[in-house]
Amino acid sequence: MTIDMTRRGFIGGVTAFSLLGADAASKSRGPIKAVYEKGSRASDFLACRRLYLDICGRIPTPQEVEAYVASKKSSKYENLIDTLLDSEDYADYWSMRGCDMLRVKSEFPINLWPNAVYVYHRRIRDAIKADEPWPDFARALLCSRGSNFRVPESNFFRAAASRSPEGLSEAATMTFIMDPTPKYAKYFSRVAIKFTKEWKEEIVYLKDGPRDLVPEAFMDELEGPLRSQFVAAPVKRVHYWIYDSMPRPAALTDMTGAFTRGGCRLKPLLRHVFRSSAYRAGPVRGKFPPRRLDAEVLEDAICSITGATRDFTSIAPEPFSFLPPERKSVLVEDGSITSAFMLLFGRPARDTGALEERKNDITAKQRLYLYNSSKLWDDLGRITTDKAFRAKSHAAQVEELYMKFLSRSPVKDELAIIDPDGKAEIRNIAWHLLNSFEFLYRI
Amino acid sequence: MSTAKNTTASRQVAKSVIEIWQWGGPCQLETFDPKPSAPHDYNNGLKSIKTNAGFEIHEWLPQLAKCADLYSVIRSMTHKFFGHEKATYLMQTGHVPGIEPITYPALGAIISSMKMKDYDGEIAPFVILTQAKGRFSEVGFLGDFYAPLVTGGNPNAKIFEVDGIVPPGGLTTEQINMRFEKALLFDHLRLPKHAAFDAAGEQARRIICGKAAETFDLSRESKETRERYGRTFFGQQLLAARRLVEYGVPYISINYNGWDSHKRHFETMKRPTAEMDQAVSALLLDLKERKLLDTTLVWMSGEFGRVPKVDRQPPWNGGRNHFPICYSALVAGGGFKGGQVVGESDETSDHVKERPVTPVEFLGSICELAGIDPEGRLPNPKGIELNVMPLPRGRDAGHGRLEEIYV
Numbered sequence: 001m002t003i004d005m006t007r008r009g010f011i012g013g014v015t016a017f018s019l020l021g022a023d024a025a026s027k028s029r030g031p032i033k034a035v036y037e038k039g040s041r042a043s044d045f046l047a048c049r050r051l052y053l054d055i056c057g058r059i060p061t062p063q064e065v066e067a068y069v070a071s072k073k074s075s076k077y078e079n080l081i082d083t084l085l086d087s088e089d090y091a092d093y094w095s096m097r098g099c100d101m102l103r104v105k106s107e108f109p110i111n112l113w114p115n116a117v118y119v120y121h122r123r124i125r126d127a128i129k130a131d132e133p134w135p136d137f138a139r140a141l142l143c144s145r146g147s148n149f150r151v152p153e154s155n156f157f158r159a160a161a162s163r164s165p166e167g168l169s170e171a172a173t174m175t176f177i178m179d180p181t182p183k184y185a186k187y188f189s190r191v192a193i194k195f196t197k198e199w200k201e202e203i204v205y206l207k208d209g210p211r212d213l214v215p216e217a218f219m220d221e222l223e224g225p226l227r228s229q230f231v232a233a234p235v236k237r238v239h240y241w242i243y244d245s246m247p248r249p250a251a252l253t254d255m256t257g258a259f260t261r262g263g264c265r266l267k268p269l270l271r272h273v274f275r276s277s278a279y280r281a282g283p284v285r286g287k288f289p290p291r292r293l294d295a296e297v298l299e300d301a302i303c304s305i306t307g308a309t310r311d312f313t314s315i316a317p318e319p320f321s322f323l324p325p326e327r328k329s330v331l332v333e334d335g336s337i338t339s340a341f342m343l344l345f346g347r348p349a350r351d352t353g354a355l356e357e358r359k360n361d362i363t364a365k366q367r368l369y370l371y372n373s374s375k376l377w378d379d380l381g382r383i384t385t386d387k388a389f390r391a392k393s394h395a396a397q398v399e400e401l402y403m404k405f406l407s408r409s410p411v412k413d414e415l416a417i418i419d420p421d422g423k424a425e426i427r428n429i430a431w432h433l434l435n436s437f438e439f440l441y442r443i
Numbered sequence: 444m445s446t447a448k449n450t451t452a453s454r455q456v457a458k459s460v461i462e463i464w465q466w467g468g469p470c471q472l473e474t475f476d477p478k479p480s481a482p483h484d485y486n487n488g489l490k491s492i493k494t495n496a497g498f499e500i501h502e503w504l505p506q507l508a509k510c511a512d513l514y515s516v517i518r519s520m521t522h523k524f525f526g527h528e529k530a531t532y533l534m535q536t537g538h539v540p541g542i543e544p545i546t547y548p549a550l551g552a553i554i555s556s557m558k559m560k561d562y563d564g565e566i567a568p569f570v571i572l573t574q575a576k577g578r579f580s581e582v583g584f585l586g587d588f589y590a591p592l593v594t595g596g597n598p599n600a601k602i603f604e605v606d607g608i609v610p611p612g613g614l615t616t617e618q619i620n621m622r623f624e625k626a627l628l629f630d631h632l633r634l635p636k637h638a639a640f641d642a643a644g645e646q647a648r649r650i651i652c653g654k655a656a657e658t659f660d661l662s663r664e665s666k667e668t669r670e671r672y673g674r675t676f677f678g679q680q681l682l683a684a685r686r687l688v689e690y691g692v693p694y695i696s697i698n699y700n701g702w703d704s705h706k707r708h709f710e711t712m713k714r715p716t717a718e719m720d721q722a723v724s725a726l727l728l729d730l731k732e733r734k735l736l737d738t739t740l741v742w743m744s745g746e747f748g749r750v751p752k753v754d755r756q757p758p759w760n761g762g763r764n765h766f767p768i769c770y771s772a773l774v775a776g777g778g779f780k781g782g783q784v785v786g787e788s789d790e791t792s793d794h795v796k797e798r799p800v801t802p803v804e805f806l807g808s809i810c811e812l813a814g815i816d817p818e819g820r821l822p823n824p825k826g827i828e829l830n831v832m833p834l835p836r837g838r839d840a841g842h843g844r845l846e847e848i849y850v
Contacts, residue, residue: 109546283632317526343575359587363643365567365590368650371607371651372607373611377612432622440640441640
């Protein structure tokens, strides 16, 4: 790594206060920037961290970063993309996005109810994992009928805030062309839902009516007159999720080309994006757009670094759900099961499936929580009470914290600020890392 | 209702509302609607006591019996949802669940969002002690901006560590300030979005180092005051609520667990009822003595009551299940008269006998006394056209808002 490791030699005689002036801070910026980029391209550790965050929805472990940085292979970047796209973490994280889009939640205003949530989530995750082509997936959702328990796809119609023909038209157009409109209500006028004697089972079926007014006909529209919007929808979403903005026309054309060449599958599109020079740009000179980590990703990061776990349970609506304690937040299937942390950090409500439902901006309330939550302070305490960790030297402990939080080693100028005499309380250093822009944002 | 609107204009408006939410549904018989002459299976042989206002409440509430001139009870609350989730939604939002494709905000979000413009405190205008109601927490489609501050922590501990406001680990303000100085320097990478990040951080720092944190410092209260409320989790929550009222917070909700007594009702409910008796009476008297009761509206209820006839069969073994058909609520201050009883149940509390009060009318009354026209528009970020409260319709309508106990 291109990081100055001679910090111990630097510490002698420098006090925190001598460095607390603005001058010292601005002087330190030049060399520190070199840590993040080579030329205008993101440095190795940063490229690795980005891929883990964007493909797997988690920060890499210190071992994963070290292995990547140490590798001399010229194709290591491309190889990492391929490996991560094949991982279970990828399926977990991107199915979370799929479930945001498809409004997977138990209750209000969507009423899927727990059993159907799990069945439907599994189906969506399988599609992500197998890289099912977008038109095939759309057809499965639009043209399946039957029990919400046994035909997972039938939940598409149940996961609409309004089950009127207009409501279903809006849900379908929102999902498939990102332009909600009741205009296609006629194709959904025969879709009906009935109860069975099984508790909370519902059957999606077609009422009697004209043969051409069926969801299949809407699917034909998607593959006919609406084709360009239909194909652009996943491309726009991917651009938004990665770059935090809608694509400009040139980028849309470029990405749509990659998407269709890859058989309208997600993985070829993502491979294309991650290999692009825009994505590989550095954060400072390369002007790569930073994005605050998703609520779920951030909560998982804190848990994996500190060894804390979260308890996800729900007693309403019934039947009760108790998720295993090691369950990561990214994999909480049900939008109705949440944590105070996820609410605070803008996990989408999954009411409409609109992209804007997810809020990745920073608020004073969030910073208050990060600065000052007793829960987080306790979580940080778990690091310092860990036996193996305590056995290490102070410098090694600081190094480990940096690798865990930021995926890199500390730079001596930073240590002069937060660990000037090499004896600063370890939990305090962890607090600084937790509260840093670099940790909270994908840069 | 033109008459109601005229009175709204001339009446003093409740500045703050304290909601004591009895999660799970408290039993009306062992609180404000005792039935000492009903068969044993209804009252377990327990009696009622006479209050200083003349009406009777359950014998488990001796402290509240001494200050009944400060509050009124409603014995004819009614709706038809037997499950917690739907009943809570109705009793919190006024909207019948599952009809419209939209999640409505709870009363706390409505009142705090409407009063936000007259409030310049740094604590959120909607505070929840100490845990949120979960999926009903609580802003609905109003969105994050109106989200409550959920305090976490234990108000009965040595330090009430309010999540995000009171520093954990007993840090002093100086130590906290030092940390912030260093944190600013530490963030050396000035990328786009950093300005927003810093601004949010600075706002957070002001809260931690200012009057907001003091408000949650219950050690500033005398020993007598703390003990008057009871050194219980709930008692100290109410004391914290009173301090928040003094700070000016428009809406404070206390989520008070433990009322869902399906099993062994009489054995399990005696202790929490005694704790509630002490704390609620202390709150009302304290507000009165501080001349805050006229401008502070207190209400207490749950999502429903409990089945009047005790279920002696296993596995309930003397339990009471959910019952929305007839239940009770308490209201005090903020423009409500004290010492009154609204409505009446039958001899066993199985049905409302007189003057049914529906959740929407109940919540609408609170809005009205807080200076918000329940039939007026509710401004919202999505630009949806809707009223503060839905208009009661058909079978949902009782006999109107609680004007008979408005001051």
